[in-house]
Amino acid sequence: MGAKTVLGILGLGTVGTGVVDLLRDNPQFEIRRIAVRDIAKPREIDLSAFEITEDPFQLADDPEIDIIVEVAGGVDPAFEVIKRALTSGKNVVTANKELIAKHGPEIFDLANKHGVTVFFEAAVGGGIPLISTLQRGLQANRISRVAGIVNGTTNYILTRMEQDRKSFDEALREAQAAGFAETDPSDDIEGRDVVYKIAILSSLAFQSPVEVSKIFRQGITQIIDLDIILAAEFGYRIKMIGLAQPGVGDTLDVRAHPMLIPIHHPLASVEGVNNAIFISGSAVGEIMLSGPGAGKYPTASAVVGDIINIASALKLPDFARYFQPPISSQVKPVYPIDETRNAYYIRLETHDTPGVIGKLGLAFGQHGVSLHSVAQKGVTSSGTATIVLLTHTVREKQVQGALREISALPTVKQIGVLLRVLNH
DSSP states (O other), rough: OSSEEEEEEEEHHHHHHHHHHHHOOOEEEEEEEEEESSSSOOOOOTTTSSSEESOTTHHHHOOOOOOEOOOSSSTTTHHHHHHHHHTTOOOEEOOOOHHHHHHHHHHHHHHHTTTOOEOOOOGGSTTTTTHHIIIIITTTTOEEEEEEEEEEEHHHHHHHHSSSSOOHHHHHHHHHTTSOOOOOOOHHHSSSSHHHHHHHHHHHHSSSSGGGGEEEOOTTTTOOOOHHHHHHHHTTEEEEEEEEEEEETTTTEEEEEEEEEEEEGGGGGGGGTTTEEEEEETTTTTEEEEEOOHHHHHHHHHHHHHHHHHHHHHTSHHHHHSOOOOOSOOOOOOOOGGGGGGEEEEEEEEEOOOTHHHHHHHHHTTTOEEEEEEEEEOTTTEEEEEOOOOOOOOEHHHHHHHHHHHHHHEEEEEEEEEEEEOOO
């Protein structure tokens, strides 16, 4: 390897453009080749100084390239390109949370076999150094919980709904207009993005991967402005949360869903597109890392930080093994959501008839669900009443059993939303 570290960059979207901006004048690096899907697409940066290709495998096959920087996203073709790059003895920096969540153990094993490494700081938390903190900074700790806001789009939407009394649809349109949400926002608002990220954080915190498809997921599309208001009256804020903690036996309780956060909890005050992760460790106690979780330069900062770290580490003997994530290839089962214990916020739409609340209380009681509070919020001109209940901590399957019985009652029109409360 010459004096400069030679890079190949796969992807030139928002983050890729930020990476090029941050590196183009850095004398330590040479960007040899950039792979894009469409060469003819107009770009906001001058690419005349770079070799551009539509064939990403040219990066993996170029013997001059030391580090492949993958910022294209998705599994195809990124997975095959990265595998070929690692087999060719190249180190990899990626921001691809879906790829690491689904194929991390295979990728790390391949890197280990070929004496190279994979850095992925930008895969979770944008500019927040979450990965390096869990991977190296907290090695002296036995982690008991990782919980946090790891999706800026949903946090922005919920913040606008709370602060400006916007409807969900209005807040989503505003997020899209501001560039905080994609044209197709489903990965964010349906929770898939959080699933990928909490899968990665869980694997690092507990040193074993989980099957991503088994992680319980609930998005924020059922939440209305009334839920935001009532949660505040109960002393909570609603946030989209990724949660990972030990389950019963050899399982891990890993899930992604909106939760009611106690107003005094540090996560409750995280607003806008910011992210924050709350980590509980045996030695350090409880810490929270927060900051910009997305965006061109915060995420590019994490990518370039990984590039610089690898370039420095290349000078060390056997550096790849030192940086290898301590993740077992043994996949741990996900603790079933039905077995988890939570307190619940439930909003129902019922006919405004005498005795309806009593029937609800009876159904919950028959399933062993104790109610903390019940409130009726107005009656529409059509005679529909909104009833909101907050339960004490109980097993999920008991609540679901009660709701199945309640939904069959002739007085109940629909179960609007069920949200879980973050346990202390």
